[in-house]
Amino acid sequence: MRNFWIDTDTASDDAVAILMALRWPDVNVMGISVVAGNVHVEKGAKNARYTVELCEKKTPVYLGASQPLVRESTWGYFFHGDDGMGNKNYPEPSIPVAKGNAVEALIDAVRSNPGNITLVTLGPFTNIALALRIAPDIAEKISMCYSMAGAAATLGNVTPAAEFNVYVDPEAAKIVFGSGIPLLMVGWEHCRGHANLIEKEIAQVRSYHTPFADFAIDCNEHAISTNKEWLNEPGLALPDPVTMAIALDPSICTRHSAHYVDVEIVSEITRGMTVVDQLGVTKKEVNIEVCWEIDIQGWKDLLYKTLQ
């Protein structure tokens, strides 16, 4: 079994990603830490707990940082709906929030499973940065970190230069990128275009008639319309599930390479931009594995498998 830890600002696409991991055969999700991002941290924890309950699991869900390290909060309600879940107002789950704080829980999990713990980050890096600052030793104990973060070779979404997760807490992203943790950056671009689920594919998911399939589409209804209207995309874009698919089956990332990557924290215009030194002109040591291409059909097939 592979041990996973998921750090998430649980809104609709996070929920699908969590579901994929919880339903994947050789993966044991040890814990879920929630961070402020798409939605407030308590709301994200509710959404995560609801997802855990839907999958009939008991995975502990911990409350983490309620705001970015240094910046004022930026929220994603406009994209995911007021509840973060397509305004479906799902009922309060019966499993409670786990005791203890997310940062310490994550550190404990890593130290108890050195070399056998995969971290998947789906939100701003606040919790991970805090954990790395008080326990720098965890950087080398984490087998691999898969992060839905940044935009390596394309435009941003929340600003022309930046992807939401990094924009929200650029200082935290900078800390994580500079920590020595082995990290695959799966940029926002990999959920765009052909990686979208178009109407025909959404109908196919619906045809499974499982609670998981319905949930995956229902909770993303608001995201589908915002994605089309705001970003001119063809259907349902699922950034967090694409990242989770790669974490579950790394062969879905078909082209990647290591580079020096840093995060802009000073500028107003390019705040949170993930600057990739592709040509090595800074002569700085490479720190991040950048995902350049994914197997789009492979990603969709993996998703479908978890929803049936």
Place this chain on the structure above:
Amino acid sequence: MPQKIIIDTDPGVDDVIAISIALRSPELEVLGLTSVFGNTYGEVTAQNALRLVELEEHDSIPVSRGSDVPLVMPLEGLGTMVHGEDGMGNTNPSPPKGKVIKKSAAEFIIETVHTYPDEVTLVPIGPLTNIALALKIDPTIVNLTKKVVLMGGAVSRPGNISPTAEANIYHDPHAADIVMRAGWPLVMVGLDVTQQVVMTPNFLEEIYKANNPVTNLMRRILPFYQGFHNSLFGAGGDIHTHDPSVIVYLLNPDLFQTESVSVFVEIEGRCKGQTIADWHNQWESRPEVEVCMGVDAVGVLDLIKERLTKDIG
């Protein structure tokens, strides 16, 4: 009832004096020392914190190691020019006997504040990294901490580590800004007062006569510190009284005049680490802190001398 305090420290020559005064004061109960990089490397300040609790047999006080680097930025400069590579004026002290506890500084602070709600005063006399980390990991400590009394900043004077910045704030401006705006009762003991309290060579000689473990250590480590003050300020043998003033504030706040004002920290550029008091509320609203603006220097020095020279048996 003595005041329960945690001293967050980067010892450091003046930290040595401050901590020794605290440990020699029955009005204060030191629940622990938490170490942080700053005056020198984090590894060294942790060792020095252990040395300090061992100096006069306070070994039961836990020492927790904190951050070796600032919250956000890579480690840039340290205060080794002022304090020596070993933080003890390059006197090569022998290794401590004890070890730091397992819990990191931020975790120790969070746990202790929860153990004694509304009772603990945090006393940071180094960069504010550990305090900011504790705040971010558990924001509830804002309302559970009795108060914060810190050494850092300057609102009416130039800086010391740069033309605009005091060293503790400069070493981690992001952390300082987080701590300043948190909304807890906070007293800033900055250069505005600490540079008014001057220890002269005569004053130090008087103290050294006590011939106890603390004053003997001071006699060894202070010449380097005096040398730095002389090279920067042309101070002869005089030194400013930074960290010890914070402990004196805890013992007798009446020796200080404070004013309530919002304090902002510049976090980047050549003015990074500057603390700016918004006297006329022209910037965005943020909670006010108490900034020490005036001090009875003679009173502070008398108390320092009394504590350092008294026979503690």
